[in-house]
Amino acid sequence: MDLLRSVLLGIVQGLTEFLPISSSAHLAIVPQLLGWEDPGAAYTAVVQIGTELAVLLYFWRDIWTIGSGWVRGVFSRAARQAPEWRMGWFIIVGSLPIVLLGLLLEDLIDREFRNLWFIASMLIGMGLVLGLAERIGRKTKPIDDLSARDAILLGLAQACALVPGVSRSGATISMGLILGYERQAATRYAFLLAIPAVVGAGVYKLKDIPGGENAYGTVPTLVGTAVAFVVGLAVIHWLLQYVSKNSYTPFVLYRIALGAVVLVLLSAGILNGAVAA
Template identity: 80%
Template sequence: MRAVVLGIVQGLTEFIPISSSAHLAIVPKLLGWEDPGAAYTAVVQIGTELAVLLYFWHDIWTIGSGWVRGVFSKEARRAPEWRMGWFIIIGSLPIVILGLLLQDLIDREFRNLWVIGTTLIVLGLVLGLAEKFGRKVKPLDQLNARDAVLLGVAQAGALVPGVSRSGATISMGLFLGYERAVATRYAFLLAIPAVVGAGVYKLKDIGGDNAYGWGPTVVGTVVSFVVGLAVIHWILKYVSTHSYAPFVAYRVGLGALVLILVGAGVITAGTTVG
């Protein structure tokens, strides 16, 4: 039952800029369940990334095969797929490097609900500012190396639950002037190496007799794949005609609620910060 619920939570929240990792920390607290931990959170996200691989298989194949051709052919390096392949590679480096350097903080201190509630509010406001002041005119073919690095740095902020990988990347994309749908689409593609890599790396920490061992992890991953596939289709259609304002309000409201509940002692914050 827990695995199914958390799989649904992961699938619903991964592609919406409200932070899936925050919800995987908050929901168990509200239901009186044990914290699934950073390893479970990382591995179950593989399910939603498999949904991305399936949904964007044509884009991924085009970029991947174009990049490989460029390794061996000077002429192929003139193609946009060669550049896009490199942009995804260099954009993935910040989260990989910081993820390895900050592993202990990610596993413990960053999962504190005081931190999560605060980041939900702060990054929600950042998304609101990006939505309000971003020009939203640049297509994907105007992406350059500088923007790829900046988008990668923004994605690295998602190492802190509550930030939201898609939310941080989309916010940066909007600030840089990219169209809303373009920023969203690129955020999905950029997340693939980081999420799959983190999930595979954390596989070694799954197991034991706790409530989130291999069985629940597999179930949660499968459920997150199914739900995530539906959410990708919905969010890409939604952002083509709607703003991110409802998600900003949700983030701020949820963050405030979490801080109030922790402050009132209704739920515990988790690990001790510092």
């Protein structure tokens, strides 16, 4: 049974990680709706490795170009004039806020923040922010225009995703739109920026999986991670095609509707606000 549940949650993770609708919120809500125990924060962190592996595969050329360009810049002054050197540093600097705050707030993230009342409120609140960003953003700047200031702001936005219900991609994309970047540019950078933080968090949480409280166990977790990888790969391709021609408005409406439904179910006592760590 744990294996089947993990497969379903892997599908949920793959579908929701890259869409700006919060995978952590869905991994907290879906088990309760189906009457299952919560898989725990450790499971959530590890299964996200599957979707980040999908990013590594899909963007391997970008990653190789940026990574090799950054390494060349370490040893060559001339190579430091290349955009890859700057982009490498932007991703490193942009990753620092979520890493530092993740370590400092680990107990809050694993326990106090994992509350459905809080998560539902964040779904609605961040939905409104995304809607505002979609409305006021100029959406004219390509990713090549990225500056150090913008990289720091995008990193701080990503750090907000430590709070379940915010959405890593949603927060980063919202900031990108507010700063005037094109939808596709903001989306693409959000994916690249997430790699160090998500892979690092997943590896860090691996130690909590075997025999961990409310965790499904090692084998189901690995299966869920593999499923998340396959589904996530398809979602990345679809989303980049979608945002090149369409707005984020449907995701805004979905977030607000889901948050409202969860609040109603909590008020009616159908769902329990507390989520296990």
